[in-house]
């Protein structure tokens with residue numbers, strides 16, 4: 001098997017046999033080594049074909065080798081692989097984002113979701129002149145010291161001030177960073193109110209995944225999100241929606257349009273570029289005005305807004321703005337989630353699917369809605385492991401992250417009804433095996 005051989009040779013210089021730790025599939029016990037991707041599918045180096053329900057962790061929102069994205073990248077190459085330079089295309093992209101995303105009065109580009117949340121937190125601190133950030137348990141905002149806490153850790157006890165002790169999600173983080181993070185259970189208005197009463201005077205920002213796909217798919221209770229919005233407005237705390245995954249996922253305006261609640265700042269990545277490495281911090285004029293070069297809060301970078309990424313993102317944003325794009329996408333979503341729900345029923349496997357737009361989570365061992373991390377970690381991980389392996393073996397690629405809580409899966413705009421039906425059949429077979 002070429003995949004097995006590659007795993008051996010790749011480990012010579014790559015720890016874990018891959019350029020990024022997250023590509024290791026803990027259930028396959030190695031990364032999947034890919035040969036090529038086209039549309040809704042990819043092929044591994046051994047020639048096995050998969051329906052792709054990973055889609056680059058949500059980045060390949062337009063599937064693989066989308067003709068518009070590929071042509072845009074080719075055009076960038078013709079222009080001359082401009083790095084660290086502005087062009088007319090950068091303005092075009094900003095206009096497209098501002099047209100789609102409610103809070104996007106001003107935009108600063110970045111290369112990844114991690115870099116975008118790092119920038120957004122710095123902007124919030126530069127604006128509010130306060131040190132701390134409130135985040136919710138189970139929410140993931142990238143792999144940096146400012147915020148990578150209590151995303152996949154064991155649920156902690158809720159203390160009298162409504163908070164949970166901050167626990168880093170990686171080794172190598174000096175404890176001093178945790179002193180600047182206030183962790184609160186999600187969708188818990190009482191805990192949130194108590195935490196703000198205790199720490200509000202020190203809070204620069206509240207950061208939230210308004211739809212937390214990093215625990216499958218757990219949307220905010222709209223009343224809870226409204227409480228968070230109103231509290232931040234009242235106390236002058238910057239509200240950041242981390243829309244790295246939810247942005248453009250069910251509509252052009254992302255979760256802020258879905259809920260009709262506008263944050264002060266948001267972060268975008270993944271579906272922003274349809275597979276190219278690009279991200280953004282967007283926000284209201286007043287907050288974004290602290291940014292350099294006109295303000296004192298600095299965020300920049302050599303590769304930021306690389307022309308190949310900007311051109312790819314313009315192509316992606318142009319595609320999603322076409323009439324009927326989201327009607328079709330959300331129609332496929334309904335078909336898929338209905339199909340998985342029926343397969344669960346038909347096979348008698350206890351579980352539920354929760355999905356919004358093109359991403360979803362499957363929770364085993366429960367039938368009631370999963371509304372926060374505490375509930376998500378109580379689902380049946382053993383069943384989930386068997387299910388994922390059953391799907392992968394049958395040619396439906398689901399990634400696994402070895403998290404306590406189920407993670408997100410999803411499809412792209414190039415998936416067809418046929419792909420969805422084929423996937424549902426595979427799901428039903430894999431469930432039957434359970």
Ligand SMILES: Cc1ncc(COP(=O)(O)O)c(C=O)c1O
Nearest residue numbers: 112113114140141142242244245
């Ligand atoms: C909500 C959210 N924020 C931030 C990130 C980090 O993005 P990246 O992997 O591009 O650094 C992710 C990645 O999955 C994410 O889902």
